[in-house]
Amino acid sequence: MSRTYVGMPAFPRAAARAVDDAVLRANLRRATHTIRDRRAAAVAELADWAQLRTAAAAIKDRTLRHLDHYLLRLEENVTRAGGTVHWAADADEANRIVTRLVRDTGEREVVKVKSMTTQETGLNAALEEAGIRAYETDLAELVVQLGDDLPSHLLVPAIHRNRAEIRELFRDRMGAWGRPAPEGLTDRPAELAEAARLHLREKFLRAKVAVSGANFMVAETGTLVVVESEGNGRMCLTLPETLISVVGIEKTVPAWRDLEVFLQLLPRSSTAERMNPYTTMWTGTTDGDGPSAFHLVLLDNGRSDALADVTGRQTLRCIRCSACLNVCPVYERAGGHAYGSPYPGPIGAVLTPQLRGTASPLEQSLPFASSLCGACYEVCPVAIDIPEVLLHLRERVVEGGEATVRGVRTVVRPARRRALEGAAARAAGLVLDHPAALRRAQRLLYRTRGLHPRRLPGPGRAWSAARDLPPVPEESFRDWWARTRGDGAGRGGTA
Amino acid sequence: MTGRPHDPARERVLARIRRALADVPRHERPGDHPVPRAYALTHGERTAAERVALLAAHLEDYRATVHRAGAAELPELLTGLLRRRGARRVVVPAGVPPEWLAGVGAGAGVEMVPDTPGLTTGELDRVDSVVTGCALAVAETGTLVLDGGPGQGRRRITLVPDHHVCVVRVPSQVVDSVPQALGRLDPLRPLTWISGPSATSDIELDRVEGVHGPRTLEVVLLDEAAP
Numbered sequence A: 001m002s003r004t005y006v007g008m009p010a011f012p013r014a015a016a017r018a019v020d021d022a023v024l025r026a027n028l029r030r031a032t033h034t035i036r037d038r039r040a041a042a043v044a045e046l047a048d049w050a051q052l053r054t055a056a057a058a059i060k061d062r063t064l065r066h067l068d069h070y071l072l073r074l075e076e077n078v079t080r081a082g083g084t085v086h087w088a089a090d091a092d093e094a095n096r097i098v099t100r101l102v103r104d105t106g107e108r109e110v111v112k113v114k115s116m117t118t119q120e121t122g123l124n125a126a127l128e129e130a131g132i133r134a135y136e137t138d139l140a141e142l143v144v145q146l147g148d149d150l151p152s153h154l155l156v157p158a159i160h161r162n163r164a165e166i167r168e169l170f171r172d173r174m175g176a177w178g179r180p181a182p183e184g185l186t187d188r189p190a191e192l193a194e195a196a197r198l199h200l201r202e203k204f205l206r207a208k209v210a211v212s213g214a215n216f217m218v219a220e221t222g223t224l225v226v227v228e229s230e231g232n233g234r235m236c237l238t239l240p241e242t243l244i245s246v247v248g249i250e251k252t253v254p255a256w257r258d259l260e261v262f263l264q265l266l267p268r269s270s271t272a273e274r275m276n277p278y279t280t281m282w283t284g285t286t287d288g289d290g291p292s293a294f295h296l297v298l299l300d301n302g303r304s305d306a307l308a309d310v311t312g313r314q315t316l317r318c319i320r321c322s323a324c325l326n327v328c329p330v331y332e333r334a335g336g337h338a339y340g341s342p343y344p345g346p347i348g349a350v351l352t353p354q355l356r357g358t359a360s361p362l363e364q365s366l367p368f369a370s371s372l373c374g375a376c377y378e379v380c381p382v383a384i385d386i387p388e389v390l391l392h393l394r395e396r397v398v399e400g401g402e403a404t405v406r407g408v409r410t411v412v413r414p415a416r417r418r419a420l421e422g423a424a425a426r427a428a429g430l431v432l433d434h435p436a437a438l439r440r441a442q443r444l445l446y447r448t449r450g451l452h453p454r455r456l457p458g459p460g461r462a463w464s465a466a467r468d469l470p471p472v473p474e475e476s477f478r479d480w481w482a483r484t485r486g487d488g489a490g491r492g493g494t495a
Numbered sequence B: 001m002t003g004r005p006h007d008p009a010r011e012r013v014l015a016r017i018r019r020a021l022a023d024v025p026r027h028e029r030p031g032d033h034p035v036p037r038a039y040a041l042t043h044g045e046r047t048a049a050e051r052v053a054l055l056a057a058h059l060e061d062y063r064a065t066v067h068r069a070g071a072a073e074l075p076e077l078l079t080g081l082l083r084r085r086g087a088r089r090v091v092v093p094a095g096v097p098p099e100w101l102a103g104v105g106a107g108a109g110v111e112m113v114p115d116t117p118g119l120t121t122g123e124l125d126r127v128d129s130v131v132t133g134c135a136l137a138v139a140e141t142g143t144l145v146l147d148g149g150p151g152q153g154r155r156r157i158t159l160v161p162d163h164h165v166c167v168v169r170v171p172s173q174v175v176d177s178v179p180q181a182l183g184r185l186d187p188l189r190p191l192t193w194i195s196g197p198s199a200t201s202d203i204e205l206d207r208v209e210g211v212h213g214p215r216t217l218e219v220v221l222l223d224e225a226a227p
């Protein structure tokens, strides 16, 4: 049932395969461009976007710099409100905790609402081994689950499937999972949504246990926040008797008031809406309304390793809005699966190597899956300088150096030269559609770094005032590669 | 058991975090790191009437249906909305003023179902409509917020039925912005923010109304100034 990303081929190979798939490319292209344009309009509506973005980055930094303090406050307040807090250093620990909690209820099935953290931990497979069936309830996750597939986008995990394919899946597979699709199902989106509504409703109504993630956790109050569209989140968060939320430790914000920043940034940045249809906020348990048992599982699983890296730390600001995916030329061509984790696109290229370390070919190749065009940084609502982190990780892969791996400070050895050249060269070849033109443009840009205004003058101003122009990275990939291939990579290259 | 100070996983995670933050100066306290809040607390100055008009426009933008009524017209309006819908069973939580639904019930063939702890999800699934008030509404985003207070009931009653009629007292329950809304809300109450009927964009990014929540959301702006 649930496949994992373990043993995924390294990025270039997986990406090359995806690039060959015309249907996938057309789906992705149409989807990312649609959402990109809508997002720009939603962002332009707020004249203070740049100020919100600055505040958001600062709030996340404030949290991360004292994460231990804020987690303890969070624990205290969740506990006071009737919840139970559990800590998991890695994926296995988290899966064991959740499995035990479900077993303790005596139930054999759970409903789930989109939670990238449980994809990261491979929870569904772990539950299955324990004889517990997990039902995904987001429309897109349902499509992915019925198709025995892997998600390919943070927000729209089935972005690689078009409506005709979804109809076929519903018609052929729904019956095996519960209520079958209605007779004569067409591929009209409204009909497909209706089929999902009927199929999932019986599961919601009988579910006793739900597993969720969360978008934010407020340390000061112990409040958790789930932002969603379909209402399956509300179903999972309010109907069952037991709720288990598995949340990455970096989702903490210090104060209730801080939500005023993120609740303005996230919907506009992710679904291009003023506000998403439903947001649920809950603090522990409430007598007579919603689950009577609430468990919060705080997941580390490599996050503290990223935290230890002063350059990489900013990656933990991410609020998973997926804006960086939709503007990324590499993602558009390569597709989500090539990134080999639940985190595709630019954010995946920087997050995955930090969570998992850079010991294997996939993680080594990910920092090269970028043209460093800077569009991801430009749209990022928490101002993560993804190009900067990419360059930093490239350096670690090529030259080795200090890094924290599962809590232990380690000296990482440079990647094998041959493996690296293959990975980097193929990633670069894939990235650079028109190598010569792009090379010229990039060089020009990098050489004149420091001369670029951060705001466009004249008519461009109204638009760019809300957003910073992408800063120019110190060094282009090509220059860097030319400089280091016989040098940096060569030095320890035969390790 | 986990979750208590002797949990080894807890100690391990906290120790890793503390080691990871060795670069943070010892004298820096939580909260010291500056957060520049130069953003706007509202986007524009509005009169009460403009605020209510903006709320209506934004609700409609996300395909809620908006009605306006004074206290005197409200019962007739609500009766009409339920009749048009063909609703036979309607959930009404405690705290909804009885005069709102004075026209419904007796003789109209509509059963009023109280929101009691004994009301199962299965029974709720056979209810046609729900009528509630709200805690507040946000004009800039077109959002209704329910907090389980009087006239709002448990969260599930505005989720399972397919038709939700929500009454907003205007202008007193309408705020301009998200920051203002958060300032008025109590985080210890269970909160549901609703912006239009449930929707998905998961199929080729077409927004489709109505997946799991109520597919029809009707909002009644109850004008406090009108008789």
Ligand code: SF4
Residues within 6 Å of the ligand: A317, A318, A319, A320, A321, A322, A323, A324, A325, A347, A376, A379, A380, A381, A382, A383, A384
């Ligand atoms: S890195 Fe930034 S743009 Fe990308 S998903 Fe995270 S918050 Fe959004």
